Amino acid sequence: MSVDIYKINPEFRDIMPQEIIDLEDNATWAGESVEKRGINDLTDKKEILEEHSLCAGCPEAAALRYILAALPTPEETIIVNSTGCTSLMFPHIALHTVHSLFGNQNAVASGIKRVLEWRFPDKVKDVVVLAGDGATVDIGLDYTLQSFFRQEKITTICFDNEVYANTGGQESGSTPKGQVFKMAPKGKAFDKVPMWELAVTSGCQYSVKLTASAPKKVAKVLREAVLIARELGPTYIHLYTPCILEIGLAANEGLWEMKEQDKDRFADFKFVTPEAEAYLKECKKKGLL
Amino acid sequence: MANLGPAYYSPYPVAAYDGLLTPPEGKALLLTDIVDEEVAMREIARVMLTSENATIFPGPQVLYAWNDEAKKKATLIKEMAEVLNAKMIPMYDYRPKYPKIDAEVEINPNHPNLTIWHNNIKACIFVGVHCHYANVALKIVRSETDCYTAAICGLSGHEDAMATIRDQHSEEMAKFIKIAKEVKQELGK
Numbered sequence: 001m002s003v004d005i006y007k008i009n010p011e012f013r014d015i016m017p018q019e020i021i022d023l024e025d026n027a028t029w030a031g032e033s034v035e036k037r038g039i040n041d042l043t044d045k046k047e048i049l050e051e052h053s054l055c056a057g058c059p060e061a062a063a064l065r066y067i068l069a070a071l072p073t074p075e076e077t078i079i080v081n082s083t084g085c086t087s088l089m090f091p092h093i094a095l096h097t098v099h100s101l102f103g104n105q106n107a108v109a110s111g112i113k114r115v116l117e118w119r120f121p122d123k124v125k126d127v128v129v130l131a132g133d134g135a136t137v138d139i140g141l142d143y144t145l146q147s148f149f150r151q152e153k154i155t156t157i158c159f160d161n162e163v164y165a166n167t168g169g170q171e172s173g174s175t176p177k178g179q180v181f182k183m184a185p186k187g188k189a190f191d192k193v194p195m196w197e198l199a200v201t202s203g204c205q206y207s208v209k210l211t212a213s214a215p216k217k218v219a220k221v222l223r224e225a226v227l228i229a230r231e232l233g234p235t236y237i238h239l240y241t242p243c244i245l246e247i248g249l250a251a252n253e254g255l256w257e258m259k260e261q262d263k264d265r266f267a268d269f270k271f272v273t274p275e276a277e278a279y280l281k282e283c284k285k286k287g288l289l
Numbered sequence: 290m291a292n293l294g295p296a297y298y299s300p301y302p303v304a305a306y307d308g309l310l311t312p313p314e315g316k317a318l319l320l321t322d323i324v325d326e327e328v329a330m331r332e333i334a335r336v337m338l339t340s341e342n343a344t345i346f347p348g349p350q351v352l353y354a355w356n357d358e359a360k361k362k363a364t365l366i367k368e369m370a371e372v373l374n375a376k377m378i379p380m381y382d383y384r385p386k387y388p389k390i391d392a393e394v395e396i397n398p399n400h401p402n403l404t405i406w407h408n409n410i411k412a413c414i415f416v417g418v419h420c421h422y423a424n425v426a427l428k429i430v431r432s433e434t435d436c437y438t439a440a441i442c443g444l445s446g447h448e449d450a451m452a453t454i455r456d457q458h459s460e461e462m463a464k465f466i467k468i469a470k471e472v473k474q475e476l477g478k
Contacts, residue, residue: 004355009363012352015377017395053387091384 022046029075039219042069052089057251059241063212070219077126080109084132085166086159103140105131106147109154126226129156133174134164137193148202151233155225158238165243196269199236205276206235209269213258227283228276240266304448311446317454333439333452334469338478340412343375346396348418361459372469383422398426402433412437
Protein backbone atom coordinates (compact mmCIF):
# COMPACT_ATOMS: atom_id res chain seq x y z
CA MET A 1 0.00 0.00 0.00
CA SER A 2 1.09 3.54 -0.60
CA VAL A 3 -0.46 6.96 -0.69
CA ASP A 4 -0.93 6.49 -4.44
CA ILE A 5 -3.99 4.39 -3.82
CA TYR A 6 -5.75 7.56 -2.67
CA LYS A 7 -4.78 9.63 -5.70
CA ILE A 8 -7.86 9.90 -7.82
CA ASN A 9 -7.42 9.61 -11.58
CA PRO A 10 -8.28 13.07 -12.99
CA GLU A 11 -10.81 11.48 -15.37
CA PHE A 12 -12.95 10.45 -12.40
CA ARG A 13 -12.54 13.44 -10.11
CA ASP A 14 -15.89 14.88 -11.16
CA ILE A 15 -17.81 11.76 -10.15
CA MET A 16 -16.07 11.13 -6.82
CA PRO A 17 -17.80 12.19 -3.59
CA GLN A 18 -16.30 15.02 -1.60
CA GLU A 19 -15.27 12.77 1.30
CA ILE A 20 -12.92 10.80 -0.94
CA ILE A 21 -11.49 13.93 -2.50
CA ASP A 22 -10.87 15.18 1.05
CA LEU A 23 -9.13 11.92 1.90
CA GLU A 24 -6.70 12.56 -0.92
CA ASP A 25 -6.29 16.28 -0.38
CA ASN A 26 -6.57 16.75 3.33
CA ALA A 27 -5.69 13.56 5.20
CA THR A 28 -2.43 13.40 7.08
CA TRP A 29 -0.56 10.77 5.16
CA ALA A 30 2.95 10.62 6.51
CA GLY A 31 4.48 10.26 3.06
CA GLU A 32 3.13 13.61 1.99
CA SER A 33 3.16 15.76 5.08
CA VAL A 34 6.19 17.72 6.07
CA GLU A 35 5.19 17.90 9.69
CA LYS A 36 4.70 14.94 11.99
CA ARG A 37 1.19 13.52 12.17
CA GLY A 38 -0.56 13.72 15.51
CA ILE A 39 -3.61 14.34 17.66
CA ASN A 40 -3.70 18.02 16.68
CA ASP A 41 -4.60 16.96 13.14
CA LEU A 42 -7.94 15.64 14.35
CA THR A 43 -9.35 19.15 14.51
CA ASP A 44 -8.85 20.27 10.94
CA LYS A 45 -7.63 17.36 8.82
CA LYS A 46 -9.56 14.60 7.15
CA GLU A 47 -9.79 11.71 9.56
CA ILE A 48 -9.00 8.13 8.70
CA LEU A 49 -12.02 7.10 10.74
CA GLU A 50 -15.07 9.33 10.69
CA GLU A 51 -18.19 7.25 10.81
CA HIS A 52 -18.45 4.23 13.03
CA SER A 53 -21.20 1.97 14.21
CA LEU A 54 -20.37 1.82 17.92
CA CYS A 55 -22.68 3.04 20.68
CA ALA A 56 -22.95 6.79 21.22
CA GLY A 57 -20.19 8.00 23.52
CA CYS A 58 -18.17 4.79 23.35
CA PRO A 59 -14.62 5.48 24.53
CA GLU A 60 -13.31 2.87 22.07
CA ALA A 61 -14.24 5.08 19.14
CA ALA A 62 -12.34 8.01 20.62
CA ALA A 63 -9.35 5.83 21.46
CA LEU A 64 -9.20 4.45 17.93
CA ARG A 65 -9.23 7.99 16.55
CA TYR A 66 -6.25 8.89 18.73
CA ILE A 67 -4.42 5.79 17.60
CA LEU A 68 -5.07 6.35 13.92
CA ALA A 69 -3.99 9.97 14.22
CA ALA A 70 -0.74 8.91 15.86
CA LEU A 71 0.38 6.07 13.59
CA PRO A 72 3.76 7.10 12.21
CA THR A 73 2.98 5.98 8.64
CA PRO A 74 -0.64 4.90 8.23
CA GLU A 75 -0.25 4.23 4.52
CA GLU A 76 2.36 1.60 5.34
CA THR A 77 0.49 0.12 8.29
CA ILE A 78 -1.64 -2.99 8.41
CA ILE A 79 -4.00 -3.33 11.34
CA VAL A 80 -5.06 -6.80 12.43
CA ASN A 81 -8.14 -7.07 14.54
CA SER A 82 -10.34 -9.71 16.02
CA THR A 83 -13.93 -10.39 16.95
CA GLY A 84 -15.46 -7.93 19.36
CA CYS A 85 -16.76 -4.39 19.52
CA THR A 86 -13.59 -3.13 17.84
CA SER A 87 -14.33 -5.21 14.79
CA LEU A 88 -17.41 -3.08 14.19
CA MET A 89 -15.22 -0.07 13.50
CA PHE A 90 -12.64 -1.61 11.24
CA PRO A 91 -14.72 -1.79 8.09
CA HIS A 92 -14.89 2.02 8.26
CA ILE A 93 -11.18 2.75 8.45
CA ALA A 94 -9.47 3.96 5.31
CA LEU A 95 -6.46 1.71 5.95
CA HIS A 96 -5.64 -1.89 5.30
CA THR A 97 -7.18 -3.96 8.04
CA VAL A 98 -7.37 -7.71 8.39
CA HIS A 99 -10.07 -9.32 10.48
CA SER A 100 -8.89 -12.58 11.99
CA LEU A 101 -10.83 -15.29 13.74
CA PHE A 102 -11.53 -14.71 17.42
CA GLY A 103 -8.23 -14.92 19.26
CA ASN A 104 -6.00 -15.57 16.24
CA GLN A 105 -4.98 -11.96 15.78
CA ASN A 106 -1.37 -12.18 16.95
CA ALA A 107 -0.70 -15.33 14.93
CA VAL A 108 -2.13 -13.69 11.82
CA ALA A 109 -0.17 -10.51 12.46
CA SER A 110 3.06 -12.46 12.90
CA GLY A 111 2.57 -14.08 9.52
CA ILE A 112 1.73 -10.80 7.84
CA LYS A 113 4.77 -9.09 9.31
CA ARG A 114 7.10 -11.86 8.18
CA VAL A 115 5.72 -11.89 4.66
CA LEU A 116 5.88 -8.10 4.39
CA GLU A 117 9.55 -8.13 5.42
CA TRP A 118 10.20 -10.64 2.66
CA ARG A 119 8.02 -8.97 0.06
CA PHE A 120 9.10 -5.38 0.72
CA PRO A 121 12.66 -5.61 2.07
CA ASP A 122 13.34 -1.91 1.38
CA LYS A 123 10.23 -0.54 3.07
CA VAL A 124 9.20 -0.24 6.67
CA LYS A 125 5.78 -1.82 7.12
CA ASP A 126 4.16 -1.64 10.53
CA VAL A 127 1.79 -4.34 11.74
CA VAL A 128 -0.45 -3.34 14.62
CA VAL A 129 -2.79 -5.75 16.39
CA LEU A 130 -5.84 -4.17 17.90
CA ALA A 131 -8.22 -6.45 19.77
CA GLY A 132 -10.43 -6.47 22.81
CA ASP A 133 -9.73 -8.08 26.16
CA GLY A 134 -11.67 -11.22 25.25
CA ALA A 135 -9.50 -11.82 22.20
CA THR A 136 -6.24 -10.83 23.87
CA VAL A 137 -6.51 -12.07 27.42
CA ASP A 138 -8.89 -15.04 27.11
CA ILE A 139 -9.42 -16.68 23.77
CA GLY A 140 -6.22 -15.53 22.11
CA LEU A 141 -3.89 -15.57 25.11
CA ASP A 142 -1.85 -18.45 23.69
CA TYR A 143 -1.19 -16.71 20.36
CA THR A 144 -0.63 -13.35 22.01
CA LEU A 145 2.03 -14.74 24.34
CA GLN A 146 3.58 -16.87 21.61
CA SER A 147 4.11 -13.78 19.48
CA PHE A 148 5.88 -12.18 22.45
CA PHE A 149 8.01 -15.27 23.13
CA ARG A 150 9.03 -15.36 19.47
CA GLN A 151 9.94 -11.69 19.45
CA GLU A 152 7.66 -10.87 16.53
CA LYS A 153 8.12 -7.26 15.52
CA ILE A 154 4.52 -6.22 15.99
CA THR A 155 2.64 -3.85 18.27
CA THR A 156 -0.27 -5.33 20.21
CA ILE A 157 -2.95 -3.05 21.59
CA CYS A 158 -5.62 -4.43 23.91
CA PHE A 159 -8.76 -2.33 24.15
CA ASP A 160 -9.76 -3.45 27.61
CA ASN A 161 -13.43 -2.84 28.41
CA GLU A 162 -13.33 -5.57 31.06
CA VAL A 163 -16.30 -7.45 29.62
CA TYR A 164 -17.62 -9.34 26.58
CA ALA A 165 -19.77 -6.36 25.71
CA ASN A 166 -21.44 -7.03 22.41
CA THR A 167 -22.63 -10.47 23.40
CA GLY A 168 -24.58 -9.17 26.36
CA GLY A 169 -22.12 -8.79 29.23
CA GLN A 170 -20.21 -11.92 30.16
CA GLU A 171 -17.15 -11.65 32.39
CA SER A 172 -13.73 -11.87 30.77
CA GLY A 173 -10.33 -12.64 32.26
CA SER A 174 -9.85 -8.91 32.36
CA THR A 175 -12.93 -8.23 34.48
CA PRO A 176 -12.02 -7.09 38.00
CA LYS A 177 -12.79 -9.42 40.90
CA GLY A 178 -16.32 -9.13 42.25
CA GLN A 179 -17.72 -7.29 39.22
CA VAL A 180 -21.34 -8.23 38.44
CA PHE A 181 -22.65 -8.19 34.90
CA LYS A 182 -25.97 -9.14 33.35
CA MET A 183 -24.55 -12.50 32.40
CA ALA A 184 -22.23 -12.82 35.39
CA PRO A 185 -24.76 -12.40 38.21
CA LYS A 186 -22.66 -13.97 40.96
CA GLY A 187 -19.74 -11.64 40.40
CA LYS A 188 -16.29 -12.43 39.07
CA ALA A 189 -14.59 -14.98 41.32
CA PHE A 190 -10.92 -14.29 40.57
CA ASP A 191 -8.64 -11.33 40.00
CA LYS A 192 -8.16 -9.38 36.80
CA VAL A 193 -5.45 -10.99 34.66
CA PRO A 194 -2.47 -8.61 34.71
CA MET A 195 -1.81 -8.83 30.99
CA TRP A 196 0.63 -5.91 31.00
CA GLU A 197 2.81 -7.87 33.45
CA LEU A 198 2.52 -11.06 31.43
CA ALA A 199 3.73 -9.04 28.45
CA VAL A 200 6.86 -8.09 30.37
CA THR A 201 7.68 -11.61 31.51
CA SER A 202 6.94 -12.94 28.03
CA GLY A 203 9.57 -10.79 26.38
CA CYS A 204 7.92 -7.54 25.28
CA GLN A 205 10.32 -4.67 24.77
CA TYR A 206 7.71 -2.21 25.89
CA SER A 207 4.55 -2.64 27.93
CA VAL A 208 2.25 0.16 29.03
CA LYS A 209 -1.06 0.23 30.86
CA LEU A 210 -3.17 3.38 30.65
CA THR A 211 -6.65 4.70 29.98
CA ALA A 212 -7.76 6.63 26.93
CA SER A 213 -8.54 9.71 29.03
CA ALA A 214 -5.61 11.74 27.72
CA PRO A 215 -5.39 11.79 23.91
CA LYS A 216 -1.82 13.06 23.70
CA LYS A 217 -0.60 10.43 26.12
CA VAL A 218 -2.25 7.67 24.09
CA ALA A 219 -0.67 9.06 20.93
CA LYS A 220 2.79 9.24 22.49
CA VAL A 221 2.62 5.69 23.79
CA LEU A 222 1.38 4.38 20.45
CA ARG A 223 4.15 6.09 18.55
CA GLU A 224 6.81 4.80 20.90
CA ALA A 225 5.39 1.29 20.71
CA VAL A 226 5.31 1.22 16.92
CA LEU A 227 8.83 2.60 16.57
CA ILE A 228 10.25 0.07 19.04
CA ALA A 229 8.41 -2.81 17.36
CA ARG A 230 9.97 -1.87 14.03
CA GLU A 231 13.50 -2.31 15.30
CA LEU A 232 13.59 -4.41 18.44
CA GLY A 233 10.62 -6.68 19.03
CA PRO A 234 7.10 -6.97 20.39
CA THR A 235 5.43 -4.10 22.20
CA TYR A 236 2.22 -4.10 24.19
CA ILE A 237 -0.31 -1.41 25.10
CA HIS A 238 -3.11 -2.14 27.54
CA LEU A 239 -5.70 0.58 27.10
CA TYR A 240 -8.81 1.00 29.24
CA THR A 241 -11.83 1.84 27.11
CA PRO A 242 -14.82 1.14 29.36
CA CYS A 243 -18.10 -0.24 28.08
CA ILE A 244 -20.37 2.49 29.37
CA LEU A 245 -23.49 0.47 28.68
CA GLU A 246 -22.43 -2.59 30.62
CA ILE A 247 -21.34 -0.63 33.67
CA GLY A 248 -24.45 1.54 33.61
CA LEU A 249 -23.06 4.91 32.56
CA ALA A 250 -24.52 7.53 30.24
CA ALA A 251 -23.02 8.40 26.87
CA ASN A 252 -21.19 11.41 28.28
CA GLU A 253 -19.68 9.64 31.28
CA GLY A 254 -16.99 7.55 29.59
CA LEU A 255 -14.28 10.16 30.06
CA TRP A 256 -15.17 10.57 33.72
CA GLU A 257 -14.92 6.81 34.24
CA MET A 258 -11.49 6.68 32.58
CA LYS A 259 -10.24 9.57 34.69
CA GLU A 260 -11.43 7.77 37.81
CA GLN A 261 -9.58 4.62 36.79
CA ASP A 262 -6.41 6.61 36.06
CA LYS A 263 -6.10 6.69 39.85
CA ASP A 264 -7.24 3.13 40.47
CA ARG A 265 -6.99 -0.07 38.39
CA PHE A 266 -5.37 1.69 35.47
CA ALA A 267 -2.81 3.72 37.36
CA ASP A 268 0.27 4.19 35.17
CA PHE A 269 2.34 1.14 34.41
CA LYS A 270 5.25 1.45 32.03
CA PHE A 271 8.02 -0.98 31.27
CA VAL A 272 10.74 -0.27 28.73
CA THR A 273 13.82 -2.44 28.21
CA PRO A 274 17.16 -0.60 28.35
CA GLU A 275 17.67 -1.26 24.60
CA ALA A 276 14.26 0.21 23.83
CA GLU A 277 14.99 3.17 26.07
CA ALA A 278 18.20 3.89 24.18
CA TYR A 279 16.41 3.48 20.87
CA LEU A 280 13.69 5.93 21.89
CA LYS A 281 16.35 8.50 22.71
CA GLU A 282 17.76 8.04 19.23
CA CYS A 283 14.29 8.47 17.73
CA LYS A 284 13.83 11.67 19.68
CA LYS A 285 17.07 13.05 18.31
CA LYS A 286 15.90 12.23 14.78
CA GLY A 287 12.62 14.04 15.42
CA LEU A 288 10.52 10.90 15.16
CA LEU A 289 9.04 11.42 18.61
CA MET B 290 -40.56 -18.17 -8.12
CA ALA B 291 -41.07 -14.84 -9.85
CA ASN B 292 -40.51 -14.75 -13.56
CA LEU B 293 -38.90 -11.38 -13.99
CA GLY B 294 -35.27 -10.43 -14.39
CA PRO B 295 -32.37 -12.08 -16.13
CA ALA B 296 -31.98 -14.59 -13.35
CA TYR B 297 -35.75 -14.82 -12.91
CA TYR B 298 -35.21 -13.69 -9.32
CA SER B 299 -33.82 -17.12 -8.68
CA PRO B 300 -33.68 -18.15 -5.04
CA TYR B 301 -30.26 -19.50 -6.01
CA PRO B 302 -28.58 -16.38 -7.28
CA VAL B 303 -25.30 -18.13 -7.90
CA ALA B 304 -24.66 -18.82 -11.56
CA ALA B 305 -22.48 -21.80 -10.69
CA TYR B 306 -25.66 -23.56 -9.48
CA ASP B 307 -26.79 -23.47 -13.09
CA GLY B 308 -23.53 -25.05 -14.18
CA LEU B 309 -22.02 -21.79 -15.38
CA LEU B 310 -18.30 -21.29 -15.00
CA THR B 311 -15.92 -18.52 -15.98
CA PRO B 312 -14.86 -18.65 -19.65
CA PRO B 313 -11.60 -20.26 -20.74
CA GLU B 314 -8.71 -18.04 -21.87
CA GLY B 315 -9.40 -16.10 -25.05
CA LYS B 316 -13.15 -16.67 -24.76
CA ALA B 317 -16.06 -14.88 -23.12
CA LEU B 318 -19.25 -15.86 -21.34
CA LEU B 319 -22.52 -14.56 -22.72
CA LEU B 320 -25.50 -15.60 -20.58
CA THR B 321 -25.02 -19.38 -20.68
CA ASP B 322 -22.76 -19.63 -23.73
CA ILE B 323 -19.02 -19.56 -24.21
CA VAL B 324 -18.37 -17.28 -27.18
CA ASP B 325 -15.53 -15.46 -28.87
CA GLU B 326 -14.40 -12.31 -27.11
CA GLU B 327 -15.46 -10.10 -30.01
CA VAL B 328 -18.97 -11.53 -30.04
CA ALA B 329 -19.36 -10.72 -26.36
CA MET B 330 -17.90 -7.23 -26.81
CA ARG B 331 -20.35 -6.54 -29.60
CA GLU B 332 -23.28 -7.76 -27.50
CA ILE B 333 -22.23 -5.76 -24.43
CA ALA B 334 -21.97 -2.64 -26.58
CA ARG B 335 -25.39 -3.32 -28.14
CA VAL B 336 -27.09 -3.84 -24.78
CA MET B 337 -25.48 -0.76 -23.27
CA LEU B 338 -26.48 1.37 -26.24
CA THR B 339 -30.07 0.16 -26.30
CA SER B 340 -30.91 -0.07 -22.59
CA GLU B 341 -32.35 2.57 -20.32
CA ASN B 342 -29.89 4.42 -18.07
CA ALA B 343 -26.85 2.38 -19.05
CA THR B 344 -24.16 2.94 -16.45
CA ILE B 345 -20.51 2.08 -15.94
CA PHE B 346 -19.42 1.27 -12.38
CA PRO B 347 -15.67 1.89 -12.16
CA GLY B 348 -14.05 0.33 -9.10
CA PRO B 349 -11.00 1.29 -7.02
CA GLN B 350 -8.53 -0.40 -9.36
CA VAL B 351 -9.23 2.21 -12.02
CA LEU B 352 -10.54 5.13 -9.97
CA TYR B 353 -7.21 5.64 -8.26
CA ALA B 354 -3.93 6.40 -10.02
CA TRP B 355 -1.95 3.72 -8.25
CA ASN B 356 0.02 2.59 -11.30
CA ASP B 357 0.49 3.43 -14.99
CA GLU B 358 -1.96 0.82 -16.18
CA ALA B 359 -4.67 2.30 -13.93
CA LYS B 360 -4.01 5.74 -15.43
CA LYS B 361 -4.33 4.38 -18.97
CA LYS B 362 -7.50 2.51 -18.10
CA ALA B 363 -9.05 5.64 -16.59
CA THR B 364 -8.69 7.51 -19.88
CA LEU B 365 -10.13 4.54 -21.78
CA ILE B 366 -13.10 4.12 -19.44
CA LYS B 367 -13.96 7.79 -19.76
CA GLU B 368 -13.93 7.35 -23.54
CA MET B 369 -15.93 4.13 -23.21
CA ALA B 370 -18.65 5.98 -21.29
CA GLU B 371 -18.85 8.63 -23.99
CA VAL B 372 -19.07 6.07 -26.79
CA LEU B 373 -21.74 4.05 -24.97
CA ASN B 374 -23.69 7.15 -23.91
CA ALA B 375 -23.37 5.75 -20.40
CA LYS B 376 -23.38 7.43 -17.01
CA MET B 377 -20.62 6.65 -14.52
CA ILE B 378 -21.25 5.89 -10.87
CA PRO B 379 -18.14 5.06 -8.83
CA MET B 380 -17.67 2.14 -6.49
CA TYR B 381 -14.88 4.02 -4.75
CA ASP B 382 -14.43 1.75 -1.78
CA TYR B 383 -15.94 -1.30 -0.22
CA ARG B 384 -16.60 -0.05 3.29
CA PRO B 385 -20.20 -0.43 4.38
CA LYS B 386 -21.77 2.97 4.77
CA TYR B 387 -24.11 3.98 7.59
CA PRO B 388 -26.87 4.92 7.79
CA LYS B 389 -27.12 4.45 4.04
CA ILE B 390 -25.48 5.24 0.73
CA ASP B 391 -26.47 8.07 -1.55
CA ALA B 392 -27.81 5.85 -4.31
CA GLU B 393 -27.87 8.72 -6.76
CA VAL B 394 -24.09 9.11 -6.91
CA GLU B 395 -22.44 5.99 -5.51
CA ILE B 396 -22.64 2.23 -5.53
CA ASN B 397 -21.54 -0.05 -2.72
CA PRO B 398 -20.82 -3.76 -3.20
CA ASN B 399 -22.70 -4.66 -0.04
CA HIS B 400 -26.02 -3.44 -1.46
CA PRO B 401 -25.51 -2.59 -5.14
CA ASN B 402 -29.18 -3.19 -5.88
CA LEU B 403 -30.07 0.12 -4.14
CA THR B 404 -28.19 2.15 -6.74
CA ILE B 405 -29.63 0.10 -9.58
CA TRP B 406 -33.20 0.42 -8.32
CA HIS B 407 -32.88 4.11 -7.53
CA ASN B 408 -31.48 5.05 -10.94
CA ASN B 409 -33.56 2.50 -12.86
CA ILE B 410 -30.43 1.12 -14.48
CA LYS B 411 -31.17 -1.58 -17.04
CA ALA B 412 -27.61 -2.31 -18.16
CA CYS B 413 -24.27 -1.81 -16.49
CA ILE B 414 -20.59 -2.58 -16.73
CA PHE B 415 -18.44 -3.45 -13.74
CA VAL B 416 -14.83 -2.53 -14.37
CA GLY B 417 -11.89 -2.19 -11.98
CA VAL B 418 -13.74 -3.79 -9.09
CA HIS B 419 -11.66 -6.31 -7.15
CA CYS B 420 -12.87 -9.80 -8.00
CA HIS B 421 -14.03 -10.82 -4.55
CA TYR B 422 -16.29 -7.77 -4.29
CA ALA B 423 -17.41 -8.02 -7.90
CA ASN B 424 -18.54 -11.54 -7.09
CA VAL B 425 -20.58 -10.34 -4.12
CA ALA B 426 -22.12 -7.41 -5.97
CA LEU B 427 -22.93 -9.34 -9.14
CA LYS B 428 -24.74 -12.05 -7.21
CA ILE B 429 -26.90 -9.46 -5.46
CA VAL B 430 -27.64 -7.63 -8.70
CA ARG B 431 -28.42 -10.92 -10.43
CA SER B 432 -30.94 -11.96 -7.85
CA GLU B 433 -32.50 -8.62 -6.95
CA THR B 434 -32.77 -6.64 -10.16
CA ASP B 435 -33.53 -6.94 -13.84
CA CYS B 436 -30.33 -5.16 -14.82
CA TYR B 437 -28.11 -6.66 -17.51
CA THR B 438 -24.64 -6.89 -16.01
CA ALA B 439 -21.36 -7.00 -17.89
CA ALA B 440 -18.03 -7.60 -16.19
CA ILE B 441 -14.82 -6.41 -17.79
CA CYS B 442 -12.28 -8.32 -15.75
CA GLY B 443 -8.48 -8.27 -15.71
CA LEU B 444 -8.38 -11.83 -14.46
CA SER B 445 -10.65 -14.77 -15.22
CA GLY B 446 -14.09 -13.15 -15.50
CA HIS B 447 -17.29 -13.50 -13.49
CA GLU B 448 -19.90 -16.13 -14.20
CA ASP B 449 -22.51 -14.16 -12.25
CA ALA B 450 -22.51 -11.39 -14.83
CA MET B 451 -24.77 -11.77 -17.86
CA ALA B 452 -21.72 -11.13 -20.01
CA THR B 453 -18.11 -11.32 -18.99
CA ILE B 454 -14.89 -10.78 -20.85
CA ARG B 455 -11.63 -11.76 -19.22
CA ASP B 456 -7.96 -10.73 -19.26
CA GLN B 457 -8.95 -7.18 -20.09
CA HIS B 458 -6.16 -4.66 -19.94
CA SER B 459 -5.73 -1.31 -21.66
CA GLU B 460 -5.10 -2.90 -25.05
CA GLU B 461 -8.26 -5.01 -24.90
CA MET B 462 -10.27 -2.05 -23.63
CA ALA B 463 -9.17 -0.02 -26.64
CA LYS B 464 -10.39 -2.89 -28.82
CA PHE B 465 -13.75 -2.88 -27.01
CA ILE B 466 -14.11 0.85 -27.59
CA LYS B 467 -13.39 0.37 -31.30
CA ILE B 468 -16.06 -2.34 -31.52
CA ALA B 469 -18.50 -0.21 -29.51
CA LYS B 470 -18.01 2.65 -31.97
CA GLU B 471 -18.86 0.28 -34.86
CA VAL B 472 -21.98 -0.98 -33.07
CA LYS B 473 -23.00 2.56 -32.28
CA GLN B 474 -22.73 3.47 -35.94
CA GLU B 475 -24.71 0.39 -36.97
CA LEU B 476 -27.46 1.26 -34.50
CA GLY B 477 -27.42 4.89 -35.55
CA LYS B 478 -27.15 5.98 -31.90
